[in-house]
């Protein structure tokens with residue numbers, strides 16, 4: 009359905025219609041120029057050949073310093089999406105299962121499905137302010153559970169898992185011998201402090217990347233922090249699949265790390281204003297929603313809404329959103345990605361409110 013919306017939005021744009029696109033998690037802000045310059049400079053210096061399947065030494069070392077691990081624990085991947093897929097590929101066998109708090113980023117489920125792995129969803133809802141319930145999570149684990157996937161801040165709710173809950177989940181995973189894969193792609197730009205899986209030792213999997221926190225979605229660069237043995241297996245998998253992330257892209261990313269805090273502050277500032285602009289419109293409507301803990305997404309609910317129908321109809325009014333069904337069993341919800349400027353946010357959300365049944 010996400011694909012259908014996206015295609016229809018493009019079709020309408022090609023017909024000359026203006027579409028305010030809230031449907032994709034691709035921030036409109038440009039990649040910081042210093043990153044672009046550093047990548048260009050690296051290209052000019054000949055960093056255009058095959059390179060290490062583990063990632064450039066300098067980048068791995070810098071990421072290791074940031075995360076308080078050794079460079080041997082870091083593997084650079086083709087986006088964090090590949091980091092997720094290769095973790096699942098290496099750790100799970102057909103017939104096993106993975107537990108995922110929902111709503112969730114669909115790729116976890118789709119990757120698991122491709123591998124013949126069952127995904128067990130732990131539903132949360134707006135009524136509890138998207139609280140993930142550790143007891144219910146524990147009840148989903150059985151002898152075939154290998155992995156729990158956490159995503160805090162979450163896509164699509166922009167909610168952070170509080171420290172107590174995070175600690176309880178890690179504790180449950182440990183006691184059951186299950187690995188936690190923590191997808192922290194939105195952590196650096198979170199409005200509130202988000203726990204990292206690395207706060208709880210180094211035996212789990214951290215997935216992160218540059219797409220969101222460095223505005224580098226199209227560059228395709230992410231990474232994992234894992235135990236050394238698993239790192240070696242991931243490097244091998246890179247060797248036989250993607251070969252390497254192009255070295256010049258890694259030098260762009262490395263440049264970004266130099267001003268990591270500054271870039272994150274700028275993103276936060278912009279998206280806080282956007283969230284406030286959205287809030288001022290939405291709070292006058294009958295939508296229910298909670299304030300985001302992180303940039304990019306709002307996930308409002310309208311009682312009785314069929315969000316797939318709504319999203320399709322809304323396109324004819326010039327606004328694209330993602331229906332809640334793209335993130336699990338959430339038909340009454342839809343996701344708004346605040347990836348346009350404040351004026352467009354207000355205009356788009358006003359149209360959206362008018363279209364509500």
Ligand code: PMP
Nearest residue numbers: 033087088089113163217219230
């Ligand atoms: N994790 C989550 C939760 C995401 O929302 C996304 C992108 N939408 C990704 C990972 C993928 O990011 P990347 O571009 O690094 O593959």
